[in-house]
Amino acid sequence: MTGPPDGAGLRAWPVEGLGEVRRGTALVDLLDGVDLHDGDVVCVTSKVVAKAEGRQRHQDREEAITQETVRVVARRGAARIVENRLGLVMAAAGVDASNTEVGTVVLLPEDPDASARRLREDVRARHGLDVAVVVTDTAGRAWRTGQTDLAIGVAGIEPLDVLDGQVDGYGNPLVVTAPAVADELASLAELVTGKLGGRPVSVVRGLAARVLPAGDHGPGAAVLLRPRRQNMFALGAREAVVAAVRGRDADCFGAPAPAEEVVDALRSCGLDAVVDGPGVRLRLDTGRPGVRDQVVALERARLVCHAHGWGPFSDTGPAAPTSGDAVFLSPGDS
Known part of the structure; x- marks a missing residue:
């Protein structure tokens, strides 16, 4: 068995030596001196984006979660799975008290897709390069233990690779087949950065064919959000019972x-x-x-x-x- 041809496959690596990001930090500065090529994908954690945008708060975490919550999906004791103002369903509304000063919390960026577009445009203006940008965050999975990173902001790449209507090698038509490319990139980025190394930025190389032309940012990560009426798990088991008794939240039960x-x-x-x-x-x-x-x-x-x-x-x-x-x-x- 031979190895892949030269240049084939993906390469991902973290950006080392970044200092503390604070309000007003220009994210493009974090990429100075980084070996970037046209077609690279820059992945940056939502926490760094949020800190640069002034989303760090001296606030009680539970109070912050309540303020960011649009709808409670499930509650077990103190733990809350909620839909936040961005439409994301995640634990604690994405409010984070790790990797931040004691007594502070970090909220998610106001508009992660806009943040991704802005960084992409800044890279183009400063370095003359056409890269894609993915803003990542960590979330649990409904059916599995543990967490992975996913994309909450995307610019310059299609978040979904919709294959519906194509046929496989056996002639079978593909139905409801749409790999979440942006989420896969976010998980790859987390593998190389880790959670404790203070390395919130990474670069993925090898997907240049997927990177959109300059000025075309694509639909953003918003297309990855499943509409509530299509979500078979829009409420937790207990919460669904309560919703039925109350005669409310009918949209959570679907069509x-x-x-x-x-x-x-x-x-x-x-x-x-x-x-x-x-x-x-x-x-x-x-x-x-x-x-x-x-x-x-x-x-x-x-x-x-x-x-x-x-x-x-x-x-x-x-x-x-x-x-x-x-x-x-x-x-x-x-």
Whole structure:
């Protein structure tokens, strides 16, 4: 087996010898003396960007997390997974109390994509080079232990490599295939910089074919954010139950489910339901003398239907909802 041809593959290395970055530091200064080529990708941690932009605060961390939070996704004890003002879902809203002076916290940059574009333009103006820039941050993964770095700001490279519609070597069409190139670059950068070495900037070489022409910054990292209605994990397990009970946060449950799926869910809860035209009919046992069981069944059905994007029910019986079947409709049919 032979090795790769000369120049093939990727090379990544950290920028050594950088001092403390403070408010007002020009990030392009950090690249003076660095061996940069056209087509390189410069990766810089969000913390360094934030410090340069004055996002360091003398503030209680929990207070800062609350201020940066738009929506709580999940809470376990003191730990909070939230959606922050940038639309990112992460622990503690991205507020960090590490690698900063005791008693201070660092918030995420105001606009990481704009920060990436600005650094890219500064490199072009000072060095005459066309590089891409990725602003990185650390986040956990919903299904796995540990953290990796991901891209929260991107300029000069397409964050996604959308391959839908192409075919593999066996002739199979690719569907929902879009490697997150920017996130992969961020993780590579973290491997070479580490967390404790004081090396927040790195360079990746070997992707020149992906770097966009000068002046074309691409769509930015914003395209990596999954819309809430497409997110199958927009709420934690406990929080989803509470949202259904409250009858709120319906957008976190996604688009309305098909009627057959709603019926399956209702039946799994011991409820007698059938598809009825455009709706779902909950068949109540009107022969029972009491109404308590009917009320419980209706409330249980309401919670299940709300979580599937359906409701409210309309009474088809002669009197109160407990005296006849209930029909649930999706928003498009109500």
